Amino acid sequence: MILVWSMGWTLLILLVVLTVVHGNPTVMVRTGSGPTVGFDQHPNSVPLGEDIQTTTEGESEVVEEVMTTGVLNPSHYPARRAATVVQHYLNTRYGSPYRWIFLSTVHSGSAEEVAEMGRKYQLALTMQEMISNVSGQCSAELFFPGGEGQSAPQVQASCEGLHQSNTTAQEEAFYQQHRTSNNLASGNNIPDSYGHVEPSMKPFWHLGGVASSFIMLRESNESTLYNMAQVANFTQLETEKDQLRFNYHVLLHEMISQEIIHWKLLVTWSPEQGVQVLQTELQPKCHHCEAPPNTTN
């Protein structure tokens, strides 16, 4: 009986405490809220002693950047950036007006230092051909050279199932349609502001993407992630040596810096030779183009 009474009192005290602390159900308990920083205090809780270095271009970065080695998390950025480089490589090898390859999934990866020379990655990936919607499994090895020079990464990749889409007929028809110089093709803003691509422009869009892959591959390193944002314009030139020839102006989006980078390319293509990029020219960013337009909205 005494036991029951003492149990009852214990329960009562516990309940009073609980009710006071937690209140009614409509009051939110902030467990694990952020550091109890007053709104007017500096929320910066980075330990002092982190060095900030300003490079000549005015970039601020924390000096210590630990490069991941060993097994890579497939959803983390090191594997994803390397996998995108493989995507660019595959497009330079296999891309065409009717074949444009994109990274679908990173399954696994690993990275290792190669003594004083750079870093080597191994990846297992799924790639997708965007026009036919065919997917393929790929295994790839990449090498990012270290050191001061701006050397392109070296890629080896083998894929199963990606080339199943039979593009021969379409490519041949497109080639024959455009090889005679009666009506040289041209276009601009592909996709347009609304994301629209005219059906007749789609092969030129894909070709621009594949041609851009040559630059994106060459310019890539472990701190970049490139996509082609838009074909600003393209003009077909006279066919030479059985190759269709084009001048392309493309806009590349570099994800880490968020920059839009303009390149001019001289591109050739034929079903036999594939895509080649003969000349590339970086266009400087137009700073005076940024001034407000005269009309107000």
Add this chain to the structure above:
Amino acid sequence: MCVSMYSAVWSREETTERNYYTRYHNMSEITAWMEQMKRENPDVVSSMVYGQTYERRNITLLKIGLSSTVRKKAIWMDCGIHAREWIAPAFCQYFVREILRTYKTDTKVNEMMKNLDFYITPVLNVDGYIYSWHNESTRLWRKSRSPGTGGCTCYGTDLNRNFYANWGMVGVSTDCCSETYCGTKALSESEAWAVTDMLGKMREDILAFLTIHSYSQLILVPYGHPNISAPNYDELMEVGLGAAKAIKAVHGMDYTVGTSPDVLYANSGSSRDFARLIGIPLSFTFELRDKGEHGFELPEDQIQPTCEEAYAGAQHIITYTHDKAFYSYAATVTATLWTTLLAAWVSSAILL
């Protein structure tokens, strides 16, 4: 011909048309749409101008919820902090339309409208958004439209690097021509100041903070600095992964969940980090479609499926947030203990 042209203009402005929400809209259309939402739903929708852009335009939010005599908890959502990410304002419009369309018939949405107020800013970076509509060459503008200082002739500060959250530490540029230029100091931009001011006033009441971007198909959790972890990182990841699962169930799209330094890049001065730092427990960045094929120029025929999946993801987070606040574990425990105590007293009374 005049009659048919007139009717074409009229039907473009009609938002009762299903395909209004499958097109991108310029700033004057979005402003008109906000007025229409208020007009058509006067008992649940009001608007609030909470700041000014550099070019002195209003920054407006819609406050949506069933009116109440007591102070209510809130959910914050903003879209279009980066001008070129047009799918984000489209999503804010879709979200508003969806909760207004379903709150009378869907018991869960109704309950959330009763207990919460939604504060939704369809376009935060109004100047930048208008500039991105100017012509094809301005389409890929990202930043605000404030002019550079100190002899720098470029324009704009990255609003999502300008907040008072480890400002200027990592993933930023001090070059005013850069796309990630963080400004001359934290909150140099009036747009970032407007959000900061509102969040500061409301910080006791905001349960969740969602900021909508594109592209990459990600759900990012605080913090953007690689050496700092949010104290409720596990909870953020669990809720984020739940949202990604809800997204995938709609159209099969994969969204990756993690901190920005893990899955994308390190950055500081973001609005998401600021929200978490002042104590808002659930703070997320959504990066919508796609993964690079179209990038910022997502085709209009993908607006609807993108919004449908993002809505499912957002609802997962909002439902979790709501249920945690209004069906807390403590309340359940308390109720159980009261019942036990009553049973003990009754039995002891019987024994006596």
